Amino acid sequence: CDLSYDYVKINADYTSMIVQRPDGQVAKDDRVANYSPAFKRSLLVEALKYIAAFSGEIAVIKYGGAAMVKDSLKEAFAEDVTLLKKVGLKPVVVHGGAPEITKTLEKLGERSEFVDGMRITDAQSLPVVEMVLSGKVNQELVALLNARNAGAVGLSGKDGKLVRARKVAHASGVDLGYVGEVVEVNRKFLEMLLDGGYVPVISPIGLADDGTGLSINADAVASAVAVALGARKLIYLTDVPGILESSPDGELVRQQTAPDLVRRLETGAITGGMKWKAHAILAALQGGVDRVHVLDGRQPHTVIAELFTDRGVGSLVTL
Ligand code: ADP
Numbered sequence: 001c002d003l004s005y006d007y008v009k010i011n012a013d014y015t016s017m018i019v020q021r022p023d024g025q026v027a028k029d030d031r032v033a034n035y036s037p038a039f040k041r042s043l044l045v046e047a048l049k050y051i052a053a054f055s056g057e058i059a060v061i062k063y064g065g066a067a068m069v070k071d072s073l074k075e076a077f078a079e080d081v082t083l084l085k086k087v088g089l090k091p092v093v094v095h096g097g098a099p100e101i102t103k104t105l106e107k108l109g110e111r112s113e114f115v116d117g118m119r120i121t122d123a124q125s126l127p128v129v130e131m132v133l134s135g136k137v138n139q140e141l142v143a144l145l146n147a148r149n150a151g152a153v154g155l156s157g158k159d160g161k162l163v164r165a166r167k168v169a170h171a172s173g174v175d176l177g178y179v180g181e182v183v184e185v186n187r188k189f190l191e192m193l194l195d196g197g198y199v200p201v202i203s204p205i206g207l208a209d210d211g212t213g214l215s216i217n218a219d220a221v222a223s224a225v226a227v228a229l230g231a232r233k234l235i236y237l238t239d240v241p242g243i244l245e246s247s248p249d250g251e252l253v254r255q256q257t258a259p260d261l262v263r264r265l266e267t268g269a270i271t272g273g274m275k276w277k278a279h280a281i282l283a284a285l286q287g288g289v290d291r292v293h294v295l296d297g298r299q300p301h302t303v304i305a306e307l308f309t310d311r312g313v314g315s316l317v318t319l
């Protein structure tokens, strides 16, 4: 909103103002309602109410590959997580990195093949997947967070046996290679870090009982971590405004229950990557997580806007 007017007169209840533009024209401008002192006061009270309610609660945030492509968004994300920590929440970050993996494999002359949204991961590609997720994406996030003194600790599911996993057997019979599903999350290890004031930043690599690394869909890891920790909130940051009535142009579904989500899956309204998220959301709700949010990670600070305002900005799913 451009407020650089020559002359401004705001009415008594701060809902509109009379402006005189540089060209001499005088006009009424109602946009001031959104920037008025009264509006700011009510917004602050609203935010403080939520901040007080969430103090000490665990919030697991999944930062999706598609939403982490721009440096400015990474900075805004790091700022949000740091703020959450500083106002007393206990954030836990689980990240993806699929587009970055695909790009790196391409540079090495390897084509990515997906079955039902999962990357076939053979013995040659597994080290590349691990290098990108645990070496690059994870450490980049940790550095951004710790530049703001967030107390971030980068981990893969191998560290402290954080994510015990087993190889996935896909229904189609196709061998996906080194692709896993979560068996168990080491809750005590995470709680130790949270109690110490650290922010765990987790890459979606699990550890099989025989010591093999397995690549896991990051949405599923976030859900399992949220359930293990008894998180109050699970937040998915992705590359769309939230769960849509239909993809790509349907309306945003602001609020829905688990049965609504199941129905949308059954009617085929939810496909692609969102299908995995929907299953992960249902597992989280059934596992005791109160509220799951799907937010637009392409817009800065959506986490703050969703958590600390009445109206929110994305999709909310409850049991
Ligand atoms: P991320 O990498 O952020 O985890 P995914 O690609 O896994 O994101 O999932 C998000 C994608 O799911 C969207 O970009 C969209 O193409 C697809 N999608 C399919 N159906 C829907 C739907 N009903 N609502 C929102 N997104 C949907």
Ligand code: X2W
Pocket: 063, 064, 065, 066, 095, 096, 097, 098, 099, 101, 117, 118, 119, 129, 179, 180, 204, 215, 216, 217, 218, 219
């Ligand atoms: C994923 C892990 C990363 C991920 C992969 O290789 O791309 C499998 O597909 P996003 O960005 O959240 O999609 N693993 C098995 O899930 O990243």
